[in-house]
Amino acid sequence: MEVSGVARAMQTSTMEQKRRSKNLSEFSKSAFNKTVDFSYENEMCPDVTIGDVTITEIDVDEQVKVDVSVVFLKIGEIDTIKEQYSADVLVKSKWRTSSLDRAVNEDLEKTQNVDIEHIWNPRIYIENTLGDPKESIYRSVLWNDKGEAFVQEKRRVKGVFLENLELNDFPFDVQDLTVTIASDRPTNEVEVVSDPVDLHRINKQSFVDEQEWLLYKHIEAEQTTLTYEHADPTFVRQALSVKCRAARRPAYFFWNIFLITFLICSLSFATFAVTQEKPENRLQLSFTLVLTSVAFKFVVNQSLPKISYLTYLDKYVLASMIMLNVVCVWHAIIGSIAKAVGIENKKKARDIETGVLCFLIGFYFLYNLAFSIRIYSYACRRRRIMKQKDREYMDKVKTQVTKQRRLFRRQTTREIKREDSTQGPSESVDLGDEENPTTEPLSTNL
Numbered sequence: 001m002e003v004s005g006v007a008r009a010m011q012t013s014t015m016e017q018k019r020r021s022k023n024l025s026e027f028s029k030s031a032f033n034k035t036v037d038f039s040y041e042n043e044m045c046p047d048v049t050i051g052d053v054t055i056t057e058i059d060v061d062e063q064v065k066v067d068v069s070v071v072f073l074k075i076g077e078i079d080t081i082k083e084q085y086s087a088d089v090l091v092k093s094k095w096r097t098s099s100l101d102r103a104v105n106e107d108l109e110k111t112q113n114v115d116i117e118h119i120w121n122p123r124i125y126i127e128n129t130l131g132d133p134k135e136s137i138y139r140s141v142l143w144n145d146k147g148e149a150f151v152q153e154k155r156r157v158k159g160v161f162l163e164n165l166e167l168n169d170f171p172f173d174v175q176d177l178t179v180t181i182a183s184d185r186p187t188n189e190v191e192v193v194s195d196p197v198d199l200h201r202i203n204k205q206s207f208v209d210e211q212e213w214l215l216y217k218h219i220e221a222e223q224t225t226l227t228y229e230h231a232d233p234t235f236v237r238q239a240l241s242v243k244c245r246a247a248r249r250p251a252y253f254f255w256n257i258f259l260i261t262f263l264i265c266s267l268s269f270a271t272f273a274v275t276q277e278k279p280e281n282r283l284q285l286s287f288t289l290v291l292t293s294v295a296f297k298f299v300v301n302q303s304l305p306k307i308s309y310l311t312y313l314d315k316y317v318l319a320s321m322i323m324l325n326v327v328c329v330w331h332a333i334i335g336s337i338a339k340a341v342g343i344e345n346k347k348k349a350r351d352i353e354t355g356v357l358c359f360l361i362g363f364y365f366l367y368n369l370a371f372s373i374r375i376y377s378y379a380c381r382r383r384r385i386m387k388q389k390d391r392e393y394m395d396k397v398k399t400q401v402t403k404q405r406r407l408f409r410r411q412t413t414r415e416i417k418r419e420d421s422t423q424g425p426s427e428s429v430d431l432g433d434e435e436n437p438t439t440e441p442l443s444t445n446l
Contacts, residue, residue: 279335
């Protein structure tokens with residue numbers, strides 16, 4: 001009897017534990033003691049059931065505007081040869097969710113009671129990543145003063161991003177570092193735009209490649225469309241390209257390539273000091289300088305990808321090689337002439353060579369002057385434009401900060417007035433008369 005009583009007590013205890021576990025599981029799935037059920041029949045538009053009320057999240061025929069804000073947390077190395085760069089980016093997207101408004105669904109007032117994973121989302125992803133980047137996604141529900149609900153998604157992406165570099169102005173180029181945010185839904189459902197309130201930002205202090213690049217402060221964004229020819233050309237997706245910009249520091253290439261090439265080409269004029277009767281010595285010196293310039297051309301090619309157009313550096317090195325070839329050809333011609341003419345015509349040949357030498361020296365130095373003016377006028381013009389955009393961006397940031405401060409003061413003043421009205425006239429605080437300029441409002445002291 002004692003054994004059966006102990007067994008019955010253990011069975012009762014086990015049943016009680018199962019019942020408590022079941023109740024706890026049902027309570028964890030409930031929202032304010034009401035079960036929230038998500039239907040997966042329609043993948044594009046899941047339904048949310050709260051009690052006996054079924055709410056359709058978003059109509060598929062209605063276009064949803066998604067506000068996107070990008071923060072460049074860290075920009076790593078910019079690889080010119082592979083045309084890619086590494087970065088750590090935070091993408092914040094926000095869209096309207098009318099079914100979770102407080103005025104409509106008062107039972108869903110707290111974020112932790114909403115299953116965010118099963119609410120409609122625009123399927124945001126990063127288009128120009130390479131490989132498998134590390135991603136961390138967080139979603140939450142926010143409400144404004146009117147009770148309107150917004151779903152906010154924070155996506156942190158750390159990896160390598162592809163970028164088609166424009167190297168026409170190399171090494172005086174300014175490159176765009178782009179993050180393309182796209183939606184996996186068609187354009188009739190989702191519109192991806194920049195957030196008008198939360199501006200795109202960049203952290204310049206964590207820039208890794210500071211010795212080689214100069215990172216600008218401003219960020220620009222433009223809307224684009226994406227099509228996949230291999231899948232369905234008619235299926236168009238919207239995307240937002242957010243760009244920060246970096247300018248290459250040209251000092252390394254100036255001192256190590258431009259200046260050395262200039263000195264090598266200038267030494268070719270020293271070969272005219274050898275007498276005309278020994279053209280083989282002149283040609284030997286000139287060919288040595290040509291081979292040296294060819295070696296420098298290989299050094300330039302190691303700093304660039306295999307592109308089908310000429311950069312500023314390529315143009316300068318090739319122009320110097322052409323000048324060396326012209327000097328070599330002249331030495332061959334004047335050597336043959338000096339051996340053919342008599343002694344009485346040698347003085348005339350020297351006068352002709354002196355004129356040719358002065359012409360080549362003047363032409364080469366004029367070419368360098370014109371090349372420098374062209375670099376300043378065209379290649380460096382984009383740098384001046386970027387500085388102007390930096391100033392405009394900082395003015396925009398200051399204006400945005402001023403608006404936020406004013407909004408904060410108004411909200412604080414409104415809360416203080418509300419607290420004073422609840423406390424009664426005996427404990428109220430004099431907030432000042434807005435119509436009387438001699439009375440200072442309390443909001444100015446906050």
